Amino acid sequence: MKTNSVNPTEDLQAIREIMERSSKFLSLSGLSGIFAGVCALIGAAVAWFVVLESGSVHYDEYLCSVGASPFNQVSISLGIVAMIVLVAAILGAFYFSYRKAQKSNQRLWTSSTRRLLGHLLIPLVSGGIFAIILAFRNNVELVASVTLIFYGLALVNAGKFTFGEVHYLGLTEILLGILAGIFVGQGLLFWIGGFGAMHIVYGTVMYYRHER
Numbered sequence: 001m002k003t004n005s006v007n008p009t010e011d012l013q014a015i016r017e018i019m020e021r022s023s024k025f026l027s028l029s030g031l032s033g034i035f036a037g038v039c040a041l042i043g044a045a046v047a048w049f050v051v052l053e054s055g056s057v058h059y060d061e062y063l064c065s066v067g068a069s070p071f072n073q074v075s076i077s078l079g080i081v082a083m084i085v086l087v088a089a090i091l092g093a094f095y096f097s098y099r100k101a102q103k104s105n106q107r108l109w110t111s112s113t114r115r116l117l118g119h120l121l122i123p124l125v126s127g128g129i130f131a132i133i134l135a136f137r138n139n140v141e142l143v144a145s146v147t148l149i150f151y152g153l154a155l156v157n158a159g160k161f162t163f164g165e166v167h168y169l170g171l172t173e174i175l176l177g178i179l180a181g182i183f184v185g186q187g188l189l190f191w192i193g194g195f196g197a198m199h200i201v202y203g204t205v206m207y208y209r210h211e212r
């Protein structure tokens with residue numbers, strides 16, 4: 001006579017996984033972070049070697065001088081580069097997350113996705129508007145700091161709805177943003193570290209922990 005063995009530990013683990021999948025966005029791919037980091041590094045290279053002429057002049061010397069217009073050729077070029085990087089990173093995040101969802105037979109657009117986007121976009125949009133205000137007021141030296149800090153706050157805010165690495169990436173971005181506010185002449189370097197290198201580091205960690 002055979003009896004079905006019951007393992008309470010396995011049952012609890014299964015219940016925990018089901019609850020986690022229903023409350024968190026688990027289709028976020030580490031490859032999207034790596035892709036976003038690569039895009040940021042390429043954009044920074046274009047800004048440094050093309051727009052800023054190999055860094056021979058610090059951006060605060062001609063973007064933030066007294067009476068300077070915020071709509072000069074350099075600032076417009078930097079804005080275009082930033083927008084291209086942002087659009088490429090968003091498209092990459094959608095593509096890699098969609099591909100991961102397809103492989104695991106999950107829906108990409110769920111209530112968890114909506115919650116994550118809602119908590120992500122509030123500080124992200126607020127920071128973007130504030131950065132534009134700074135640019136209009138010719139305080140471009142603080143834009144790198146503001147974008148890093150508000151982006152970090154957005155990640156911390158949204159981190160509770162996805163993998164824990166996103167929360168710690170957000171804390172790292174906030175720290176780099178504060179340092180960029182202290183060392184204002186090195187804003188581009190902190191921007192490279194936050195949006196470029198840290199995305200690649202945390203994206204790689206997420207990929208090997210959750211997708212391999």
